Amino acid sequence: MVESRYEMVSPEVALETVLKHTPVLGTETVLLPEARGRVLAAALIAATDMPPFPASSVDGYAVIAGDPATTRRMLAEVTAGDARKVTVVPGTAVRTMTGAPVAPGADAVVMVEFVEERAGQIALTRSVRPGENVQRAGQDVRNGQLVLPAGTVLAAPEIGLLAAMGRKGAVVFRQPRVAVLSTGDELVEPWEEAGPAKIRDSNRYAVMAAVEVAGAIALTLGMVKDVRSEQQELIRAGLEVADVLITSGGVSMGVKDLVKGILEEMGTVHFGRVSMKPGKPFTFATVAGKIAFGLPGFPVSSLVTFELFVRPSLLKMQGCSRVTRPRVEAVLDDDVAPAPDRSEFQRAVVRWDGGELHASITGLQASGRLLSMVGANALLMFAPGQKQFAGERVSAILTGPIE
């Protein structure tokens, strides 16, 4: 009986260990047009009120709401950007366009639809409440307010807020540079003829895409045969140029599985086996402050372990305040008999149906069958040996939008 000398850790301990050894990277400044998807490294504190002055939210007439006058004399017309000072007193009104300042003295803006104007006089066709259609100064943001905490991922509204607050850029965390290497004597490039016993390298292309989806920068180290000296050289090069090295293949127990041994020589292998299916040989090491992940060679195993362990690590490096995916419960559409001895993560489509979430397994769950991941938006978690039946509720990690 041959046993791996690596202790088997649970998926929970594996993630905890990865995150414990994952540093948050340094910061840099980017201009707003390049800030999308980046993570704010310094809180945004408001330096002015927003809006900076009381502004009209409609096209209409600035008036005093409590003014009993039946007609009001039009004093002026104020459009957005117009800084003229006209004061509204009882019996008067100022025509005020959307976004324009509300004249001093006025406390409401009546929409143009509810006003009849004739010969410089207006009459309201309905009553008006104080504050109606007026955006108070500081209504949206008060001077000194914490607008965005550090760790916020910058999407459209956040970028809008930075611009509104007078920033032309943002201090963000650096994106990890991730070097990706495929290993294996059996591999050829996608465009090469796959002779007998050969297969085309798909992991490198898939993993590089997953790296970019996680907000990091993917670098290719190409692919390498199962030759110790060549793998050593490429792994060393990857750790030199990048913050993170990701290999795929070469982490099983075979005579040509060299990755774990090479990483042990260079640094510390924190674990070399995880009690899960797929992905048991997933390996995590640190080498001189850099991070190395040894993904299994099967395409599904590599992407599932990437999703569960590598992605959270890349998000932590970028300073994200949240690094894991949302979890929900869904009603299972299928009977499932998971692995007897390991946690199993099956790919599924979670959809909203008849007032609740349902989960359908994406067919055969073989570790080479990438089709089991196509269209999947969830990983369902099954405890070892715990059979589950259609109609039961199951825990789902949402990896994409609900159908």
Next chain:
Amino acid sequence: MVESRYEMVSPEVALETVLKHTPVLGTETVLLPEARGRVLAAALIAATDMPPFPASSVDGYAVIAGDPATTRRMLAEVTAGDARKVTVVPGTAVRTMTGAPVAPGADAVVMVEFVEERAGQIALTRSVRPGENVQRAGQDVRNGQLVLPAGTVLAAPEIGLLAAMGRKGAVVFRQPRVAVLSTGDELVEPWEEAGPAKIRDSNRYAVMAAVEVAGAIALTLGMVKDVRSEQQELIRAGLEVADVLITSGGVSMGVKDLVKGILEEMGTVHFGRVSMKPGKPFTFATVAGKIAFGLPGFPVSSLVTFELFVRPSLLKMQGCSRVTRPRVEAVLDDDVAPAPDRSEFQRAVVRWDGGELHASITGLQASGRLLSMVGANALLMFAPGQKQFAGERVSAILTGPIE
């Protein structure tokens, strides 16, 4: 009483009208490292079986499962990529590494953990089922099978499949080029001093980020004052260089709201008002086969109408098979009194809590308050005047991952 001359359309009719006039763009070929997020324009049909040969999913020994022999003679060791032909007959076994071909004659692979090897002979420590740990040729994909239909968004697994199928690139739909222009006398650049009655232009930066999140290419036309000739020139330039023009501001009923008139002169305004809050003045036009969206000037109004109408249009142009967001129901945490006369879309955080989805409104829903969109992952839809109370179920459009 002044009434807009544009008929008010419902949000449903507005979306339908936008999509009816939205063309699907042409195609181009990209290499796999640039394919992430792009949409496949030609179906991927398998030209080989996957795996191409029966392969071992573990490190172990290829045997005949029904072989009654108590010990088996080791014939050879086969590693991944090794094309040697060794045939297993009763009483023999071939040491077989993960990913290596399963020797002809064998019908199962016993994991190395369940084998004792001594002096070229092996003994199994447990029984083995036919097919165990063997990935049959064509198990994952059969030659001739439809692997990915046109319209599939390319993420990591799909890119892996393209590589595995021997593709070095993919035929994808072209990304729309989108020119973005802010209008308004009141606007200054984020880095300029906002004097009295001025505000900083945030919409352009926010909308450009939203354009990129929707997979399109954002081009800036800068900002322009409320001067007809200048706006005409920039709108014309935008429609010349881009597939889509997006303006913000200038679509209300004020004297300086020039965008609708300019678009009418150049092409066809399909609608100029939508019965919704926020976003009533949202405008949609076509000009010589190009598309123009007039977003309202308030920051929230512009991003909400972008989300509901512009994003689906940009996704359709890119050939996406699905252009709208998922909808779920969630239990409301707040009482809501929506607008009496229009559909209201309130921003909310939807989270999984106690076995069901809950939705919390993100504070004050003013159309200038970008903070109401920060952290929001949903738009809740309320029918005109239909009050809803905490504990009731409400329909939610999910715009981001569930919390």
